[in-house]
Amino acid sequence: MRRLALFALTLLAAGPAAAYDGLVEKQVFTLDRLVLANGAGLRDVRVGFETYGQLNAAKDNVIVICHHITGNSHAAGRYAAGDPAPGYWDAIIGAGRPIDTDRFFVIATDTLVNPNPKSPQVITTGPATINPATGKPWGMDFPIVSSRDIVAVQKALLDTLGIARVHAVAGASAGAAQAAEWASAYPDIVGRFVSVVGPGVANRAYIVGMLDLWGMPIRLDAKWNKGNYYGSDEPVDGMVQTLKLVTFDGVAFDWADQRFGLAWADKEKNPGQAYRNQFAIEAGLTAAGAARARTFDANSWLYTTRAYQLAQFEAGRIKAPGLFVAVTSDRIFPPFLSKQAVATLRAQGNEAQYVEIESGGGHLDGITGVAAAGRAIADFLR
Amino acid sequence: MRRLALFALTLLAAGPAAAYDGLVEKQVFTLDRLVLANGAGLRDVRVGFETYGQLNAAKDNVIVICHHITGNSHAAGRYAAGDPAPGYWDAIIGAGRPIDTDRFFVIATDTLVNPNPKSPQVITTGPATINPATGKPWGMDFPIVSSRDIVAVQKALLDTLGIARVHAVAGASAGAAQAAEWASAYPDIVGRFVSVVGPGVANRAYIVGMLDLWGMPIRLDAKWNKGNYYGSDEPVDGMVQTLKLVTFDGVAFDWADQRFGLAWADKEKNPGQAYRNQFAIEAGLTAAGAARARTFDANSWLYTTRAYQLAQFEAGRIKAPGLFVAVTSDRIFPPFLSKQAVATLRAQGNEAQYVEIESGGGHLDGITGVAAAGRAIADFLR
Numbered sequence: 001m002r003r004l005a006l007f008a009l010t011l012l013a014a015g016p017a018a019a020y021d022g023l024v025e026k027q028v029f030t031l032d033r034l035v036l037a038n039g040a041g042l043r044d045v046r047v048g049f050e051t052y053g054q055l056n057a058a059k060d061n062v063i064v065i066c067h068h069i070t071g072n073s074h075a076a077g078r079y080a081a082g083d084p085a086p087g088y089w090d091a092i093i094g095a096g097r098p099i100d101t102d103r104f105f106v107i108a109t110d111t112l113v114n115p116n117p118k119s120p121q122v123i124t125t126g127p128a129t130i131n132p133a134t135g136k137p138w139g140m141d142f143p144i145v146s147s148r149d150i151v152a153v154q155k156a157l158l159d160t161l162g163i164a165r166v167h168a169v170a171g172a173s174a175g176a177a178q179a180a181e182w183a184s185a186y187p188d189i190v191g192r193f194v195s196v197v198g199p200g201v202a203n204r205a206y207i208v209g210m211l212d213l214w215g216m217p218i219r220l221d222a223k224w225n226k227g228n229y230y231g232s233d234e235p236v237d238g239m240v241q242t243l244k245l246v247t248f249d250g251v252a253f254d255w256a257d258q259r260f261g262l263a264w265a266d267k268e269k270n271p272g273q274a275y276r277n278q279f280a281i282e283a284g285l286t287a288a289g290a291a292r293a294r295t296f297d298a299n300s301w302l303y304t305t306r307a308y309q310l311a312q313f314e315a316g317r318i319k320a321p322g323l324f325v326a327v328t329s330d331r332i333f334p335p336f337l338s339k340q341a342v343a344t345l346r347a348q349g350n351e352a353q354y355v356e357i358e359s360g361g362g363h364l365d366g367i368t369g370v371a372a373a374g375r376a377i378a379d380f381l382r
Numbered sequence: 383m384r385r386l387a388l389f390a391l392t393l394l395a396a397g398p399a400a401a402y403d404g405l406v407e408k409q410v411f412t413l414d415r416l417v418l419a420n421g422a423g424l425r426d427v428r429v430g431f432e433t434y435g436q437l438n439a440a441k442d443n444v445i446v447i448c449h450h451i452t453g454n455s456h457a458a459g460r461y462a463a464g465d466p467a468p469g470y471w472d473a474i475i476g477a478g479r480p481i482d483t484d485r486f487f488v489i490a491t492d493t494l495v496n497p498n499p500k501s502p503q504v505i506t507t508g509p510a511t512i513n514p515a516t517g518k519p520w521g522m523d524f525p526i527v528s529s530r531d532i533v534a535v536q537k538a539l540l541d542t543l544g545i546a547r548v549h550a551v552a553g554a555s556a557g558a559a560q561a562a563e564w565a566s567a568y569p570d571i572v573g574r575f576v577s578v579v580g581p582g583v584a585n586r587a588y589i590v591g592m593l594d595l596w597g598m599p600i601r602l603d604a605k606w607n608k609g610n611y612y613g614s615d616e617p618v619d620g621m622v623q624t625l626k627l628v629t630f631d632g633v634a635f636d637w638a639d640q641r642f643g644l645a646w647a648d649k650e651k652n653p654g655q656a657y658r659n660q661f662a663i664e665a666g667l668t669a670a671g672a673a674r675a676r677t678f679d680a681n682s683w684l685y686t687t688r689a690y691q692l693a694q695f696e697a698g699r700i701k702a703p704g705l706f707v708a709v710t711s712d713r714i715f716p717p718f719l720s721k722q723a724v725a726t727l728r729a730q731g732n733e734a735q736y737v738e739i740e741s742g743g744g745h746l747d748g749i750t751g752v753a754a755a756g757r758a759i760a761d762f763l764r
Binding site: 037038140144146203204205206208209210212213216217220221222227237238241244245248251252253255256257259260261262270271272273274275278279280281282285302303306309310331336337 | 419420522526528585586587588590591592594595598599602603604609619620623626627630633634635637638639641642643644652653654655656657660661662663664667684685688691692713718719
């Protein structure tokens with residue numbers, strides 16, 4: 001009995017059309033030439049991608065997953081059975097899960113100018129990539145990319161796979177922005193889209209300002225040197241503080257109470273006695289930023305923030321039904337943005353739904369707490 | 383008839399007990415010795431203050447106004463008839479206004495370690511003050527101050543004036559934190575307190591984290607030099623970016639749409655073409671930060687943020703009724719904090735009220751839009 005089961009498993013895992021068993025591998029998509037939204041041309045674009053589930057013969061069971069600003073194409077599964085954690089949305093992507101790999105062919109792509117190029121989970125093309133004309137990293141000479149370009153690369157990958165239509169596009173945060181960008185850039189291709197803790201379907205000055213401030217610590221770091229740091233000291237402090245700020249904006253009051261409370265970083269060192277003595281949340285968020293910063297590239301981060309500042313969201317072009325999932329305590333994209341998106345789409349005759357996750361965990365719950373909206377997402381994808 | 387009116391006005395304005403006519407002057411309170419909450423002693427404490435209205439014979443018509451983190455004791459009125467703008471809460475402080483100077487003696491004090499010591503409106507003692515032991519600015523050798531110490535200085539001023547009881551304490555934002563600190567530090571003295579866009583009556587890890595990040599740009603600026611910058615280049619960039627960040631956190635989506643929209647800083651320079659090309663909100667908030675930074679001292683800012691991180695808010699000690707005014711779009715102290723404060727106080731048998739200003743202007747509306755709560759404040763002060 002046991003041997004039989006093992007044999008069946010081996011069979012399933014062997015072929016190219018094997019059922020998704022939770023093990024994934026990174027693949028690479030190469031695009032010889034891309035013309036960007038601003039008119040600039042880019043050669044030899046490479047981005048990583050992962051797939052979960054099987055593409056059916058009609059090639060009409062495709063769900064595109066777009067990742068958040070600090071994320072990558074590892075949306076679900078494990079590279080090896082012993083991996084400590086699966087991809088970020090594993091709770092809702094898999095066999096029998098809301099994004100059901102028994103039914104759908106799910107595809108997740110690393111963004112162009114992904115800010116995390118040193119991560120083994122990321123394959124991207126951006127400022128840290130070698131400029132063939134100079135043999136050195138592009139740095140700030142890399143052409144400016146917009147979120148429209150980010151989804152255009154994903155579209156090119158689908159074209160290569162012969163996929164003419166997608167059942168749905170879904171993502172959290174900046175991934176939700178990409179999903180909305182998909183729905184407006186390719187209105188006749190996108191069947192429906194799911195925005196989790198997203199900005200809605202309108203770019204806003206406040207979002208542009210937030211993204212600008214998320215680059216501020218890097219620009220303040222003297223080692224950034226206007227982007228010319230490759231081969232010398234990198235602006236690590238600026239990158240750490242950027243990720244500390246982003247982490248902070250991404251959580252909320254209850255999360256901070258539960259994680260840190262008002263404890264001191266060192267119980268012998270009272271913050272009431274010396275400025276250098278810290279509260280636990282100060283040291284804890286710095287440590288979190290430092291841990292994340294190791295695989296980030298500062299210029300790529302700046303390019304990524306600019307890409308989303310340039311989001312177009314031509315809501316009037318959107319035809320697909322949209323599902324908007326918001327978290328009550330979200331400080332980055334508060335629920336009213338999702339509600340406004342629903343109102344905008346309904347006013348133009350589209351189908352749109354709003355679902356709220358009641359939580360004090362903040363924006364981050366769009367990643368770690370997404371299972372709370374699993375039922376709504378499953379129903380919407382039917 | 384006209385001459386008579388003028389004569390009467392002159393009479394009123396002449397004596398020390400003249401009715402408040404909208405003209406104010408800065409006064410100085412000096413305290414020979416202050417023992418801080420952390421046990422450190424401080425000599426020759428000087429803070430500025432202003433008063434509006436007349437102290438009655440019973441000395442029981444006193445309202446203490448506490449200022450926000452970037453503010454000062456200029457809460458109302460003008461120094462000269464030609465001043466371009468009055469004090470920040472002039473809309474609600476004055477003859478016949480919600481905080482009625484025909485009835486109340488209103489007193490507003492500069493905070494200890496006020497971050498704005500170069501402002502002509504500020505008199506304070508802090509890191510930028512000369513340390514008598516060295517003849518140089520204290521810098522980071524200044525003892526750590528808490529918000530409890532800030533209100534203790536105000537209490538000492540009232541003691542000097544022979545005022546044993548206050549009708550009310552009121553303030554916006556950090557001023558609201560001081561008001562709550564007053565109510566818990568001196569429960570038998572405070573008649574009632576008004577918290578406008580405040581943190582409520584509980585310190586929270588998230589607030590501590592936000593105040594930490596508000597010091598981050600200064601600490602990243604190499605010119606800060608761990609606080610040793612007096613007499614050389616000051617960390618202006620860090621101070622500018624700090625005030626840009628604070629300004630941004632203090633506003634909200636609608637404000638940004640109305641002020642900047644998605645315009646470019648320079649209509650010839652497309653942010654989609656080069657990273658150095660900015661959106662209007664990026665350049666506009668930097669300019670706002672730069673304009674404000676001129677009178678700030680970086681170390682004093684860091685001390686001020688630490689003072690509020692150390693807020694005690696011993697809610698259980700509070701006896702006074704509290705009025706909590708929140709702004710719906712407030713990103714710094716969202717309305718739920720005020721609602722929780724009301725619930726906490728009611729649960730312990732106190733009287734507490736909640737009033738909401740419906741606005742897309744953000745936290746800043748606690749200053750510039752406070753008149754919307756004028757009726758509620760007037761009723762509460764009866």
